[in-house]
Amino acid sequence: MRRADELKNLANLDFERFERAGKPEAVFAEGKSVEDLVKIVKRFIEEGKSTLVTRLSREQIEALKSFEEVKINERGRIAIVGKPVSAKAGKVAILTAGTSDIPVAEEAAVTAEFLGLEVLRFYDVGVAGLHRIVEPVKRIREENVDSAIVVAGMEGALPSVIAGLVDVPVIAVPTSVGYGVNLGGITTLFAMLQSCSSGVAVVNIDNGFGAAVFAALISRVKRKAAGED
Amino acid sequence: MRRADELKNLANLDFERFERAGKPEAVFAEGKSVEDLVKIVKRFIEEGKSTLVTRLSREQIEALKSFEEVKINERGRIAIVGKPVSAKAGKVAILTAGTSDIPVAEEAAVTAEFLGLEVLRFYDVGVAGLHRIVEPVKRIREENVDSAIVVAGMEGALPSVIAGLVDVPVIAVPTSVGYGVNLGGITTLFAMLQSCSSGVAVVNIDNGFGAAVFAALISRVKRKAAGED
């Protein structure tokens, strides 16, 4: 009965330690009614637990404004309920190719801050004007950044260019910004996966939240090594 | 009977003048048997007419080597039968992102030369190492180039970057170089059409021939203005 024994071993693993680690509780607001969302948020507040609420609609944002425990970032359509998880978790640079990519970048930024990361924002630095990437590349190199989140729509070329100039992992986030052959971001996604620079990995279209969680896990590697986690 | 009259006008247009202009006769070799191809080439030679033969297979190339009127470019899988059309038609820069894109670039180069264009080649200057684009950009700016053909596979970012740095029309040629989500070049094509730089137009995947014909038509605009054509 080898299989059963192995499953027992799995059962004996310390799940609690894992639960302290890295991945935040989060509420995906899209598709939820305002009433349901308010109910969920209230429960978190009553239990004194923290959480992120992502993909808020205009209407949901208005409904959450009355809670003083809720801090809303309207551009990123994201809210923090309660207190951020920790401080001093590491440092991440967040870049966008255009201004339309900023909402996704802000979702990433708020998530990263919630997870204790310091965030360096460099927005609207796309490849059509190469001079704009000088500053972010310099800062990434000089300021001990652990990883870079690069948010881009359209032809999605920015992650390739950045990964060719820095030596940290680049997490690429395709956005659904574009028209015609954009296909809701799939063209951008595929272009990023085709990157001729190595050192790039990709998350789902518009998934700023997932990119930031991944960045926080990278920074944790460092902290674990330093015995801080 | 208004329609008939209009069609008569069309019929009266001078087709001969048009036939002298811009677009070369060409033979698409792919899918033709060696015997059929040899027969076609012989007819051109006998009639003293020039033509291009594109998309040659290894076997077809061997068969054409015996003709002294045929000049073969093996890398570009293209041959010139007879004499090039003219000299001094203008100047075009041809760039590739990687080395695998060179066959398509050579198809373009030979076609352009056949049509009388001077060709500046800049190969393997992709965006993963930005320092490589300095030289071609400088030369395009300083040497009175009429247009640039930019050949790229993978994420297809090079045309965007080049178009952001030069002031001539950029003709982008997606190649089927890549794997996984490349989809035989469609990802590259779509990324190029999504270019956030304006001043880029695109031809079919691997269509170096078409890009060069288009470049020659651009250069003709100049020559017509100068009364040379």
Next chain:
Amino acid sequence: MRRADELKNLANLDFERFERAGKPEAVFAEGKSVEDLVKIVKRFIEEGKSTLVTRLSREQIEALKSFEEVKINERGRIAIVGKPVSAKAGKVAILTAGTSDIPVAEEAAVTAEFLGLEVLRFYDVGVAGLHRIVEPVKRIREENVDSAIVVAGMEGALPSVIAGLVDVPVIAVPTSVGYGVNLGGITTLFAMLQSCSSGVAVVNIDNGFGAAVFAALISRVKRKAAGED
């Protein structure tokens, strides 16, 4: 440190000369709030700078009507803020296959005029009634046109037919006009890229703006040759 030196060379290129050239500043209105758009337009007016505003919604158009410095083309959903860039830049023919393609054609026409091109409009001349193409073909041949922008939806056959009859570069613009297998214009785009006539290059679906910028760059080739630019 070869790479660094090469990048220094790039840095020394004269960007100012480039900025005078060919490519207009433009604001993509789609997805912007009316308030944000008005703010942006006001800044251009205050700084005395010219720009194009593309993809205007009905509501945005109403908001811009109060500005006397703004000239709106409602059909093309495009506005000029300030004065056009220059006069006498060249000549372009703009053709559409059907009446539904006219908004995209007007976006191209206004952009071209903004960039100093003279525009010849030939609308609703699709291939289902061939007698309709006589007039535009004749005019393109006789009036020293530098390039032709051909706007079509549905099966996208017009660029092929026109390119077979004229000797200037044909810039094809697929539109999202159609239903069923149209796939938002992708069928039209692919059909155009498959054109059996050479001398055709393609821009993104519905991208009248991009086609006109490309046409202006073609006309600049002529003017540079004539020492006018």
Next chain:
Amino acid sequence: MRRADELKNLANLDFERFERAGKPEAVFAEGKSVEDLVKIVKRFIEEGKSTLVTRLSREQIEALKSFEEVKINERGRIAIVGKPVSAKAGKVAILTAGTSDIPVAEEAAVTAEFLGLEVLRFYDVGVAGLHRIVEPVKRIREENVDSAIVVAGMEGALPSVIAGLVDVPVIAVPTSVGYGVNLGGITTLFAMLQSCSSGVAVVNIDNGFGAAVFAALISRVKRKAAGED
């Protein structure tokens, strides 16, 4: 038990009359072994029945050459076993856009002749050179043709143009001729379905056989009216 009664009615329909009508027995050779194919053909010969064999490979063609009852059209990769069905069934015009479309057209032509149709062939009359369509259009109008089969690859524009000039039903056959965005003929198929001319219906990619059967059914309508069928 209404349903059962209705099915009995269906059962009482005269199937034999139907079996005499319009649709030929046919063997699809693709994927069959040479031995299996020879066995099948022999059985038809022994039973004195006629049939068509379509999509023959080079190897299969060689194997069938020894049978004197089999008449092979190598270009169309199709063979007739036994005698054609009838004579004087009607008249069909078959057009191709390019030379590469001819094998599919020949499959249609042989099938049509097998079904008793007179065939008018007009090959290589694509839209890149409009003057080439004059002759076929004139003949279709003057010679009492019942329908036109238009075979095209690439951008598939020929059926639209022809349907705009003739008053018989146009059966469009997309071919898998093309490269890049051709997608094995799907682009051509979709472009044909998008035709801005009415009077066009479409069959599967490369399906010359199906187009000819459909044409024969159209001609039968006429013969039935004349009491000939």
Next chain:
Amino acid sequence: MRRADELKNLANLDFERFERAGKPEAVFAEGKSVEDLVKIVKRFIEEGKSTLVTRLSREQIEALKSFEEVKINERGRIAIVGKPVSAKAGKVAILTAGTSDIPVAEEAAVTAEFLGLEVLRFYDVGVAGLHRIVEPVKRIREENVDSAIVVAGMEGALPSVIAGLVDVPVIAVPTSVGYGVNLGGITTLFAMLQSCSSGVAVVNIDNGFGAAVFAALISRVKRKAAGED
């Protein structure tokens, strides 16, 4: 100057005869403003000309109700302006697989009647209950129908089944009825093109109008043979 001569011949063809034949003038209402549509319809009425108006919205239908010269079919979202073209042109059967396919079938039926065809309607006879097809098959066989238009969504199996039981051409119309993998009707379209019965040709998704025009052209073949057209 062979080409010019040939085009002259084309110009000399009798276009007027063609214009009397088969293909109706039609207005595609989708995307047109109510005001524009009313203006167009008024012009037809004033000039005493007949036309079809297809793809009417609820709002457009209300606006057209005030005209007594306009006869509206609300289910088919189609209107006849003026008098039908002719009587006694032939006979067509129109079948649908489900009740949701009826609007497209009615578009076909009204168009067919406008073109002088007698229409036999058989609705909701899909393959999930085979006993339902007995009646239409019997009537098609017995009543001298020239062609059958088969309208179906979902798996699109009805045209195959019908074509296996009747001896007239089957014009298949895929509809966008379905969900999940329906892909807006493309699955249905592809299934119909894959039909294992010969004698089926297909028009664009939801294109009832095109199917009816095609059916009218088939019936004209008969009338021409009888010297009636």
Next chain:
Amino acid sequence: MRRADELKNLANLDFERFERAGKPEAVFAEGKSVEDLVKIVKRFIEEGKSTLVTRLSREQIEALKSFEEVKINERGRIAIVGKPVSAKAGKVAILTAGTSDIPVAEEAAVTAEFLGLEVLRFYDVGVAGLHRIVEPVKRIREENVDSAIVVAGMEGALPSVIAGLVDVPVIAVPTSVGYGVNLGGITTLFAMLQSCSSGVAVVNIDNGFGAAVFAALISRVKRKAAGED
């Protein structure tokens, strides 16, 4: 530590009972070298264990012929190593639309027999000739069949038609038989999922093995109820 407890419960489940049940060990031969495959088969023989080997190539079949413990079905490209699992497990009908679907059907049939099912084969009973389905429908109704596996390529209509006439679960298997818009079986798959008859579920393209395993699990439900399993 609720989670750990729950996982312990999972671990305590009786895996052995499960291993006796329903799902056979199987070797997917595609892509394996002949040597590797022979090694794997030998191990099964030595250990006296039974297994299925699916998707055999011509070459692999030849190599396995020397083993007397291996029983090969060449048409289904499948082999049984050792003895079938059991007898008297239930009854399944297997139908195909065409003859080209038979290899996939045979893969299902051999798998079903290996799992102890009695198999009723009805091949080449597609919807183009409805009279062919009478026999299989009658037998399914009269002979206490537990489920029906319906294998079809092309338009995939057979499962819909069968499910409309029988009262057992229909397991549809799309095959990659077809051309043009078949898309390697995806069109067939989608058409089957769109079935307007309820009572149909689908497995992956060409997955005869999976369909038979599913059928065996259905028959086990009966045997469990009867206390036989």
Next chain:
Amino acid sequence: MRRADELKNLANLDFERFERAGKPEAVFAEGKSVEDLVKIVKRFIEEGKSTLVTRLSREQIEALKSFEEVKINERGRIAIVGKPVSAKAGKVAILTAGTSDIPVAEEAAVTAEFLGLEVLRFYDVGVAGLHRIVEPVKRIREENVDSAIVVAGMEGALPSVIAGLVDVPVIAVPTSVGYGVNLGGITTLFAMLQSCSSGVAVVNIDNGFGAAVFAALISRVKRKAAGED
């Protein structure tokens, strides 16, 4: 006249017995007007017949609330008109991966109960937290469940995991829950069809109704064996 005889046999089959069996009458509400829907429901009530109404909109639900014979499940957007078909038909487990999948699961659950199945619900037990699947797996094994319906969106991994742990047929229902590359559920559907566990069959996206009908047919196999049906 063999064919006719065979069809007569089909006609003689006992349709009435079939009509008592397995497959419920159902009304697909999507796209129907409130008035039409109310009319249909009234007719069922007047005739004393039972039916299911699926895919109800918010507005349609309000309209049906006034009927006391109608029992509405708002979450599943489904209503029962009249009395369920029978009791004691069998037992099915219904699992969902997330909370967003519950509406589809409820459509399945209500349909199953209408068909006389006992339903075990296990919601929100997705693979991101494996400890959650312990309870449902245990219950499925211990409680004599006939089949399991597994409803999942996103990566659709739950059916594979469950099928690896239980010995009953798993009916997988992909949902359109997800974003970015979800493609309206097609990614989930394809992932499920690729399942590396055997014993899984799939229905259309969001088709809870179809899954439950299939489950009821499986349970009928058992009852037929026991002579109960």
Next chain:
Amino acid sequence: MRRADELKNLANLDFERFERAGKPEAVFAEGKSVEDLVKIVKRFIEEGKSTLVTRLSREQIEALKSFEEVKINERGRIAIVGKPVSAKAGKVAILTAGTSDIPVAEEAAVTAEFLGLEVLRFYDVGVAGLHRIVEPVKRIREENVDSAIVVAGMEGALPSVIAGLVDVPVIAVPTSVGYGVNLGGITTLFAMLQSCSSGVAVVNIDNGFGAAVFAALISRVKRKAAGED
């Protein structure tokens, strides 16, 4: 001249430091002739430089066997020329779902070892048998692994399951293993991007090399923090 100044700053960045960092030189062998590949490899050997050669064909592998400086991993189709870059860079776990995924995993493993990472291999631990994941999860938790590379084809569920059980970044590699709806790995890729577990990022299909480079960059974060890099 702000732009030029900024570009000068870019030029002054220390590229040499970057070149020491993280990303290895690599040769993509696919599509290269044996002669060209041997030439390239010889140059590396002569210059005493190290490199990886990926995607070797059977023939290329044979040709490289004669070089003693080349160490070939045949299963991973990858070779190391010269000495690995460094030792003690960190630790990575590499898991595969099936045995067919091992070649891609070995490409990753060899690359990781070349970059100085210690590799823990856990192959064939897919979700169809959950007990198999106990060991790898335990080892990842206990042995201070920096990241996990999870290689899977088919439904691609393994990364989701693993990411739900460990607290390190999971780099998912979709493989082209599968058939039917696998679409060359795109289904697997999309399923992975849809992962309901956070903490997963994805690279291109079959891109084991890219995953390993990314893992090495993650480990470098730790070493930089520890002042080792």
